Amino acid sequence: MSARAYRATVDVVLKRSILDPQGRAVEATLGRLGHGNVSGVRIGKRIEMVLEGERHDVERQLREIADKVLSNPVMEDVEVTLEEA
Numbered sequence: 709m710s711a712r713a714y715r716a717t718v719d720v721v722l723k724r725s726i727l728d729p730q731g732r733a734v735e736a737t738l739g740r741l742g743h744g745n746v747s748g749v750r751i752g753k754r755i756e757m758v759l760e761g762e763r764h765d766v767e768r769q770l771r772e773i774a775d776k777v778l779s780n781p782v783m784e785d786v787e788v789t790l791e792e793a
Contacts, residue, residue: 711760713793716770720779720786721752758793766790 722728730751738746755778759766770788779786 713760715793717789718755718774
């Protein structure tokens with residue numbers, strides 16, 4: 709039996725308690741452009757990858773990568789999704 713491939717997405721954003729200067733700058737620019745009804749802009753990053761293996765092993769590996777490599781858990785929140793490729 710061959711290993712399954714999974715498509716993973718990791719979304720990383722600053723925690724709500726952390727000031728997001730990029731988000732504030734984008735929000736201010738949107739306001740100047742006439743989009744005054746936009747608020748709460750947060751800027752983050754999205755990482756996509758494909759992992760192969762048994763699902764429970766891949767889930768554990770993905771969580772470790774997301775928490776230890778792709779984000780700073782003190783300042784950032786992480787959301788991971790995993791689906792069969």
